[in-house]
Amino acid sequence: GPKVLQIPSHQIIDMGQMVTLNCDPVSNHLYFYWYKQILGQQMEFLVNFYNGKVMEKSKLFKDQFSVERPDGSYFTLKIQPTALEDSAVYFCASSSDWTSAETLYFGSGTRLTVL
Amino acid sequence: QQQVRQSPQSLTVWEGETAILNCSYEDSTFDYFPWYHQFPGESPALLIAIRPVSNKKEDGRFTIFFNKREKKFSLHIADSQPGDSATYFCAASEDTGGLSGKLTFGEGTQVTVIS
Numbered sequence: 708g709p710k711v712l713q714i715p716s717h718q719i720i721d722m723g724q725m726v727t728l729n730c731d732p733v734s735n736h737l738y739f740y741w742y743k744q745i746l747g748q749q750m751e752f753l754v755n756f757y758n759g760k761v762m763e764k765s766k767l768f769k770d771q772f773s774v775e776r777p778d779g780s781y782f783t784l785k786i787q788p789t790a791l792e793d794s795a796v797y798f799c800a801s802s803s804d805w806t807s808a809e810t811l812y813f814g815s816g817t818r819l820t821v822l
Numbered sequence: 823q824q825q826v827r828q829s830p831q832s833l834t835v836w837e838g839e840t841a842i843l844n845c846s847y848e849d850s851t852f853d854y855f856p857w858y859h860q861f862p863g864e865s866p867a868l869l870i871a872i873r874p875v876s877n878k879k880e881d882g883r884f885t886i887f888f889n890k891r892e893k894k895f896s897l898h899i900a901d902s903q904p905g906d907s908a909t910y911f912c913a914a915s916e917d918t919g920g921l922s923g924k925l926t927f928g929e930g931t932q933v934t935v936i937s
Contacts, residue, residue: 750911798865813865
């Protein structure tokens with residue numbers, strides 16, 4: 708089936724540094740999402756993105772977070788600066804249809820460790 | 823705010839038994855209830871989903887039972903196989919006229935099927 712690729716699968720950085728998580732969505736998809744999963748907890752919605760704009764974000768999407776998809780390339784989540792509480796697995800997802808979550812596909816996640 | 827609760831946290835069943843996973847929700851505007859499964863190192867993948875117009879949805883060995891009045895839904899895995907061993911997440915969203923792809927997840931159930 709369709710694949711969402713996330714690069715890298717693991718990232719370790721020092722607190723205060725900047726990190727960019729990359730997502731290669733399904734090729735014909737137009738809607739993109741980031742979810743955050745702290746170890747042992749559920750996945751939580753961070754943000755969704757369409758047509759170059761953030762459509763909705765949750766309270767977890769702090770001011771230090773930003774997303775973009777320049778020129779149809781990777782959909783990225785940037786955290787600058789990072790904090791210890793940003794350690795989590797970040798899942799990217801994409802969908803072709805705004806009207807149904809049935810078309811939502813997830814990547815396998817990037818495990819971010821902030822030291 | 824915890825809006826979707828899932829139990830049990832872990833479940834071990836013998837091959838051939840029926841595994842039962844339970845979820846409850848609070849938000850009456852939710853109208854789409856999917857179950858995802860996730861194998862280690864892989865992406866969460868849609869397994870089966872239901873909308874409130876139905877109280878039961880079957881797909882092979884997987885059945886969702888939905889109780890709108892009690893705001894509960896469950897996943898039954900009949901004739902469990904070792905290959906069903908995975909983490910299962912229930913979720914909910916406002917799929918009609920809402921922000922599709924914005925799923926609220928349960929905490930997950932680690933299912934282990936032993937032969």
